[in-house]
Amino acid sequence: MNEDVKVCPIIANHIKVALVGQPNVGKSMLINSVSNAHLHVGNFSGVTVDKTEVLFDYKDFHFTVVDLPGTYAFTDYTIEERVTHDYLCAENYDIIINVVDSTNLEKNLQLTTELCTMSKKIVIALNMSDEAEKEGIEVNAEYMSELLNIPCIKVSAAQKTGIDELIDAVVETHAANKEEVKLIFSEAVEEEIANIIKYLQKHKYEAINSYRNIAINLLKENKKTYAKLHDNPIWTELQPILIEASSHIELHHNTDDIKEAFAEEYASFNRGIVAEVVKEGKKKEEEVKTLTEKIDNILIHPIFGIPIFLFFMWGLFQLTFVLGAIPMDMIDGFFGWFGDALGATISNDDIRSLVVDGLVGGVGAVVLFTPNIIILFVGIALLESTGYMSRVAFLLDGFFHKFGLHGQSFIPLVTGFGCSIPAYMAARILKNDRDRLLTLFIISFMSCGARLPVYVLFTGAFFSEAIAGNVLFGIYISGAILGLIAAKVLKLTAFKGADEPFVMEMPKYRLPSVKLVWHTVLSKTLMYLKKAGTFIAGASILVWFLSNYPHNQELEKDYAYKVEQAQTQEKKDNLLNELATVNLENSYLGEIGKFSEPVFKPLGLDWKMAVALEAGLAAKEVVVSTLGVLYSLGNGVDETTSSLKNIISKNIPFASAVAFIVVIMIYLPCFAASIVFTREAGSIKYFFYMLAFTSLTAYVLAFIAYRFTLLLGY
Amino acid sequence: MKKLLDCKKNEKVKVLKLNAASELKQRFISFGIMKDATLEILELAPRKKTIEVKVGKMKLALRAEEAELIEVQNI
Numbered sequence: 001m002n003e004d005v006k007v008c009p010i011i012a013n014h015i016k017v018a019l020v021g022q023p024n025v026g027k028s029m030l031i032n033s034v035s036n037a038h039l040h041v042g043n044f045s046g047v048t049v050d051k052t053e054v055l056f057d058y059k060d061f062h063f064t065v066v067d068l069p070g071t072y073a074f075t076d077y078t079i080e081e082r083v084t085h086d087y088l089c090a091e092n093y094d095i096i097i098n099v100v101d102s103t104n105l106e107k108n109l110q111l112t113t114e115l116c117t118m119s120k121k122i123v124i125a126l127n128m129s130d131e132a133e134k135e136g137i138e139v140n141a142e143y144m145s146e147l148l149n150i151p152c153i154k155v156s157a158a159q160k161t162g163i164d165e166l167i168d169a170v171v172e173t174h175a176a177n178k179e180e181v182k183l184i185f186s187e188a189v190e191e192e193i194a195n196i197i198k199y200l201q202k203h204k205y206e207a208i209n210s211y212r213n214i215a216i217n218l219l220k221e222n223k224k225t226y227a228k229l230h231d232n233p234i235w236t237e238l239q240p241i242l243i244e245a246s247s248h249i250e251l252h253h254n255t256d257d258i259k260e261a262f263a264e265e266y267a268s269f270n271r272g273i274v275a276e277v278v279k280e281g282k283k284k285e286e287e288v289k290t291l292t293e294k295i296d297n298i299l300i301h302p303i304f305g306i307p308i309f310l311f312f313m314w315g316l317f318q319l320t321f322v323l324g325a326i327p328m329d330m331i332d333g334f335f336g337w338f339g340d341a342l343g344a345t346i347s348n349d350d351i352r353s354l355v356v357d358g359l360v361g362g363v364g365a366v367v368l369f370t371p372n373i374i375i376l377f378v379g380i381a382l383l384e385s386t387g388y389m390s391r392v393a394f395l396l397d398g399f400f401h402k403f404g405l406h407g408q409s410f411i412p413l414v415t416g417f418g419c420s421i422p423a424y425m426a427a428r429i430l431k432n433d434r435d436r437l438l439t440l441f442i443i444s445f446m447s448c449g450a451r452l453p454v455y456v457l458f459t460g461a462f463f464s465e466a467i468a469g470n471v472l473f474g475i476y477i478s479g480a481i482l483g484l485i486a487a488k489v490l491k492l493t494a495f496k497g498a499d500e501p502f503v504m505e506m507p508k509y510r511l512p513s514v515k516l517v518w519h520t521v522l523s524k525t526l527m528y529l530k531k532a533g534t535f536i537a538g539a540s541i542l543v544w545f546l547s548n549y550p551h552n553q554e555l556e557k558d559y560a561y562k563v564e565q566a567q568t569q570e571k572k573d574n575l576l577n578e579l580a581t582v583n584l585e586n587s588y589l590g591e592i593g594k595f596s597e598p599v600f601k602p603l604g605l606d607w608k609m610a611v612a613l614e615a616g617l618a619a620k621e622v623v624v625s626t627l628g629v630l631y632s633l634g635n636g637v638d639e640t641t642s643s644l645k646n647i648i649s650k651n652i653p654f655a656s657a658v659a660f661i662v663v664i665m666i667y668l669p670c671f672a673a674s675i676v677f678t679r680e681a682g683s684i685k686y687f688f689y690m691l692a693f694t695s696l697t698a699y700v701l702a703f704i705a706y707r708f709t710l711l712l713g714y
Numbered sequence: 715m716k717k718l719l720d721c722k723k724n725e726k727v728k729v730l731k732l733n734a735a736s737e738l739k740q741r742f743i744s745f746g747i748m749k750d751a752t753l754e755i756l757e758l759a760p761r762k763k764t765i766e767v768k769v770g771k772m773k774l775a776l777r778a779e780e781a782e783l784i785e786v787q788n789i
Contacts, residue, residue, distance in 0.1 A: 073744030077737065104771045107746050255749075257736065263743040264750075292773075293756070302760045394775040398763025401777070407764065501738050502777035503745060506766060 015174050016064045018088060021099035022111055023070030024507050026127045028052075029516075030099055030157040031067050034167065050425070051083055058167050066093065072505075074114040079428040079436075088118060089224070095121040095174050097166070102132035102139050102154070103508075105278055109270040110263075116150075116181040117216055119209045123151050123169050130156040136281025144277040149182045158513065180210055185265050188252040192219060192245035199241060203234045218242055219249065220262050292509050299388065305395045316379040317473040324372035324456070325465065331371075335364030354544055358629060362540025365628035365644060366532040366621045369453035374525050376449055380418045381520045385512035389414065390504060397502055403484045404491025406430055407502050409439040413483070416446030417476070418524070420673040423448075424680045432500035438490055440681055444669050444694055445483030447476055449528070450620035454664050457624060458657050461649035479665045486697065494689075531621065539622045543615060543629050546589035555582065584630070603663070603699070604656035604706045613663055619670040659706035666698035718776075718784040719762065721755045727786035728752055734783045746770055747784065 021027050035056035052067045068087055069080035076082040088096070098115055100108035105126075115122060126132075126139055144152040151169045155162035185193070196215035200207075207214055217225035219242070229235055246258055253261035299308060339360040346352040383389055389411055397407025408429055416423035423443045430436040447455070455475050459468045559579040566572045584590055585607075592614070593607030600610040608630045616623040624644075631647045652660075668674060668691060678687040721727055729751045732739050742748065746769040756773060757766040766775050 073740065075740055075744065077741055077744075107770055107772050110744070110746070253749075257739065259736075259740060260732075260743060260748065263748055267746075267748060267751075296757065296766075300757055300759070300766070302758065305759075390775070394757075394764055394766060395759060397775070397777060398759055398761065401763065407775070407777070499779070501741065501780045502764070502775065503741055503780060504775045505745070506773035506775055 013060050014062045014064070015095065015170065016093040017066065017170060018091075018093045018096050019065055019067050019099060020084065020088065020096055020111070020115060021070060021127075022072050022101070022108055023505065025070065025099050025101040025108065026157045027070065027099045028067055030125065030127060030155065030163075031065055033157045033160045033163055034065065035063075050080075051087060059171070061171060063167075065097075071111065073111060078430070088115075088120075093120075095123065095170060097123050097125055097170065099125045099127050102126045102129045103135055103137055105139065106270050106274045109273060110266060112148075113183060113266040113269060116148075116183055117213065117220065117222070119178070119213045121173050121178055122181070123153065123166070123173050124148075125166050126152055126154045127157055129154040129162065130159045138279040138281075140277045140279070144273065147182065147273055147276060149179050180212065183216070184269060186252070186268070189219065189249055189265055192248060195241060195245065196238075199234075199238060205232070205234060219245060219258070221246075221258055295509055296391070296506075300391050300395055305391075306399075309392055309395060313476075314473050316376070317476060318469040319379070320372050320375045320452070320456075320469070320472065322465075322469055324369075324375050325460075327371045328368055331368050332364075335360060335368070339364070350548075353548065354541065358541050358544025359537060361628045362543065362625035363532050363537050365624045366453065366536050367529065369456060369624070370525065370529065372452050372456055373449050373528050374521060376452060377418060377521045377524045378517065380414065381517045382512055383414065384520075385510065385516060387507040387509045390506045393504060394506065400484075401499070401502075403488045404438065404495070405442070405484070405487050406432075406435045406439070406500055408504055409435070409442070412439055412443060413446050413480075416443040416448060418449050420444060420446075420448050420669040421676045424673065424676045427680060430500065434495045434497050435500050437681060437686065438487060438495045440677060440686075441490060441690060441693065442483045442487045444673075444690070445479050445486060445666065447479045447665055448620070448669055448673075450670065451664055453624045454620065455661065457627075457645060457648065458661055461645045461652075462654055462657060475661065475665065482666065482697075482701070486693075531619070535619065536621050536625055539615065539618060540625045540629060543589065543611075543622075543626050546592070547584055547587045547629060549588060550586075552583065552586055555579070555586075589630075602706075603659040603702045604653065604710075605660060605663075606652075606656070609652070609656065609660050613660070613667070616664065617668060617671065619672070620664070623664065655706050655709035658709045659702040662702040662705045663698045666701060667694050716786050716788070717782055718753065718755075718767070718786050719765070719778055719781040721786065723755055723758055726752060726754045726789055728789050729784060730787050731785040732783065733785060734780075738780070738783070742784070745774055746772060747774070752789065753784075753786065 019027050019031065031052075031054050035054045050069065054065045054067065056063050056065075066087070068084040071081040071084045073081075074085060074088075076085045087093075096115060096118070098112050100112060112122075112124065124144075126141060126144075129139070132139060139154065141152045141154050151173055153162055153166045153169050155166050157163075184190070193212060193215045196218060197211040200211045200214065205211075205214075214225060214229075218229070218238075229238065249261050250256055250258060253264055255261055299305060301308075339356045342360065343352050343356040346355060392414070393407045393410040396410050400407055400409060409427075411429060412423045412426035415426045420443055423446070424440060427436050427439045427443070430439060455472055459471045459475070463471050556579070559575060563572050563575050566575060585594070589611055590607065593611040596610050596614065597607045600607075600613070605613070608627070611630065612623045612626040615626040627648070628644050631644060631651065648657075674687060674690075677690060678684055681687070681690075716727070718727070729747060729749055731749065732742055732747070734742060747753070751769055754768040755765060756768050759765065762778055764775055764777055765781055766773060768774075
């Protein structure tokens with residue numbers, strides 16, 4: 001069971017499983033327990049937005065499990081639902097595992113009954129059976145299997161119970177012949193089904209699926225079944241029978257919508273099943289219910305709800321700064337010591353500079369902020385896994401709506417505080433293309449985790465520790481507010497149109513499992529560090545090279561002579577410093593910076609900052625590492641060099657720093673995010689719109705911020 | 715004709731009819747809001763912009779515009 005994930009060859013003993021269920025029933029967590037994979041898990045709908053495949057071996061079988069996005073019904077309303085719908089209809093797979101939430105069986109069975117018309121082998125996983133037990137809900141799995149003629153297995157993904165039984169049932173069902181699911185409808189529908197079956201029998205219609213299955217699909221107006229029969233000669237006679245049948249059923253249900261009629265049929269069938277197999281200890285359930293409701297009474301209170309939310313966010317950023325500062329000095333000290341120790345072993349001047357200033361300086365500047373990143377990720381993981389996210393969407397929908405955004409836009413937007421890439425993907429929960437595009441455009445205003453280092457560096461450089469946390473919170477909030485204003489502007493201009501309906505489930509509150517939060521945070525942090533070790537290290541070397549070459553031999557000789565002539569140590573140091581500065585200005589990077597300086601001049605940014613911003617287009621972490629390389633070179637000769645923070649507060653005027661931060665807040669997140677954005681938006685033209693929109697906004701607002709700060713006398 | 719939006723907090727009602735267009739109606743149904751379903755109003759956001767209802771065991775958030783489309787009856 002606990003083997004590592006292996007690549008799975010296509011052989012005879014291969015079972016391909018489609019994992020289907022409503023949102024938030026623990027599908028991804030189930031896969032994690034089955035295969036020891038580490039898929040992202042959260043407590044709101046829309047965590048899995050694309051299908052994910054996991055491979056593992058069990059006994060003599062190779063399994064491929066496809067984790068499909070959660071879907072409430074078998075429809076294609078949202079993009080994620082479409083992914084599931086299309087996969088189930090068109091792809092090749094052997095068996096469906098339908099994951100249901102044991103604590104809310106009736107609602108979950110709605111999807112199950114629809115899946116039954118797929119004529120595929122199904123196994124039902126009664127997930128969260130531990131939670132159901134706690135709530136005093138007793139599900140009789142054997143009886144349920146018998147009633148539906150589908151194997152039903154009690155499992156708990158969280159406690160890892162029943163997993164082996166589930167896989168055994170999958171293997172067994174896979175080997176056995178397909179059995180007809182026992183779906184029983186009302187008399188009127190059954191009568192019509194019998195009618196159609198009789199007709200199909202009479203004409204000996206050849207089909208893979210059972211006649212009953214075909215009859216149900218015909219009555220449900222399933223397009224595929226229609227298309228198949230439409231080309232058959234019996235269609236001419238079948239059509240009037242179907243019209244008659246539909247009107248009979250619709251009359252029975254007092255509606256003109258056959259889908260609604262069938263939904264009611266399924267619902268009453270499910271009510272029957274639940275009444276048979278579920279026993280509830282009434283009293284216990286009431287107590288549990290009131291707990292979530294009690295919490296909700298406070299957290300989504302009409303008056304206090306929003307202030308409480310803001311307080312949480314403020315607390316998170318305070319923690320990020322105050323708690324994050326503690327290990328930072330140690331990390332900073334370590335890299336300083338490490339660079340010196342390493343430098344002492346290298347005799348070649350150029351290579352020493354490359355390693356110490358370029359590699360260690362650049363990577364160290366990024367690694368330094370790992371503690372802050374971890375705290376931010378923990379905060380977001382808690383927000384995701386407790387179920388609070390949906391509450392905030394509920395609270396903010398009215399407010400968001402005013403700015404032309406959807407309440408559910410909140411979920412991708414908050415994810416955007418972590419990283420823009422999953423945020424772009426999370427925007428798929430929005431059904432309407434206009435709303436989705438609008439949200440995609442706004443996400444970059446939510447400052448991602450990679451920008452945090454820049455903010456921490458600058459707030460630390462210019463503000464005392466006591467208020468730096470507040471300033472940090474202020475930067476994030478003003479970014480969000482700017483985003484809302486931008487949304488309003490876009491809604492009034494580029495994305496005019498009707499609003500998407502807001503219907504959203506509010507999940508039960510859950511205590512986040514420590515393991516789950518740990519996994520999420522660990523994998524994200526490792527990703528950050530990996531990026532620092534690979535991409536950022538490469539970029540640092542590039543920046544180092546560009547800032548060190550070409551060497552001006554004459555100038556160096558000139559200075560070397562001057563240094564020799566100098567009388568005091570102080571003079572010598574000054575001369576060496578001067579040389580470093582002149583050399584930097586004449587380097588390739590200096591050329592690039594000087595070239596673009598006129599553009600950034602109105603914002604009060606010197607060429608070094610301009611270069612840092614340009615490098616930041618690749619990734620925001622590079623901004624800090626570039627600043628690290630640039631400023632450590634200019635000051636490298638000066639042995640009193642302390643941290644980058646101090647250098648910045650000495651060398652950069654406050655107003656310029658403000659303008660710099662404003663640009664960082666608004667302009668394009670990073671190269672990787674731009675690619676995901678383009679993919680999610682569906683066209684390259686949106687990328688150029690976005691580039692123009694963010695760059696212009698960043699420039700104009702940075703200019704205003706710069707002038708305004710100067711006016712205030714800083 | 716009583717609408718879901720007209721209900722007060724903690725009121726329990728039965729759904730009579732869904733006046734939504736086909737797509738939204740499917741959405742309602744997939745969440746369990748259909749004829750004869752019992753709804754309980756749990757919370758109203760400021761100025762009734764959004765309301766939280768309970769359908770079966772599930773809690774749902776709806777915007778005022780959507781709640782307007784659901785015809786209900788007291789039980």
